[in-house]
Amino acid sequence: MARLGAAVTVVTTGTLENPTGFTASAVCSVTDDPPTILVCLKRASxxxxxxxxxxxxxxxxxxxxQQHLSxxxxxxxxxxxxxAAGHWTTLATGAPVLEEAISSLDCQIDRIVxxxxxxxxxxxxxxxxxGGAVPALVYFNRAYHHLPHAEPS
Incomplete structure (x- = not known):
């Protein structure tokens, strides 16, 4: 699985007053309708x-x-x-949203398997x-890699 590259994310829950979060690379789109994603979190975390x-x-x-945030x-x-690092706000659900993120997907947890x-x-x-169109951070082969900025086609 180390050879399966993935975007690096910070996944949050709670509120700005009582936030919780972790770094994840096991994130995937599930379906467009309804728009659903999945995140894998170690049970012992x-x-x-x-x-x-x-x-x-x-x-x-x-x-x-933003490797330092990861x-x-x-x-x-x-x-x-x-x-304490970064600037945090909220969107629809109240979960902490990193203002400097490339993108933020604000979700309600529908189920846990x-x-x-x-x-x-x-x-x-x-x-x-x-967020801005800036180079992305990915994790591949047990190391961080920095993707160059690419214009959308």
Whole structure:
């Protein structure tokens, strides 16, 4: 699976006053109608209990200049310390949205399926915020890579 490249995201839940978040690369579009995505979260993660059916969830796609945020949300910092970097706001669900993200998918967790060591969180997209057209951050072969900026075709 290390050879399967993926966008790097910070996934959040809770509120601006009581936020929780983690770094994820296992994020995928499920369907356009209704717009639904999935996120995989290790069941043993200390943030797992905050992600419940019906809760808000925002997937914030990171730019190549935001590797420090990926490391911050993957590391041992407590939740409030993680959110001390970046500028945070909300959209439709109230989940924390990173203002500097390439894009943010604001969702309501529709269901959670337990599969092996992970929880698969299905989120129905309630709002989308598009950031600037900047180079993206991806994770491939156990390392970060910085994609160049590309104009949409």
């Amino acid at each position: 200390r943030v797992r209990s905050a992600f419940q059916e019906g809760a808000p969830m925002c997937v914030n796609v990171l730019a190549s200049s 490391d911050r949300f993957a590391g041992p910092l407590e939740n409030l310390e993680r959110f 337990e599969v092996g060591t992970h929880s698969v969180l299905f989120g129905q997209v309630r709002a989308v915020r598009l």
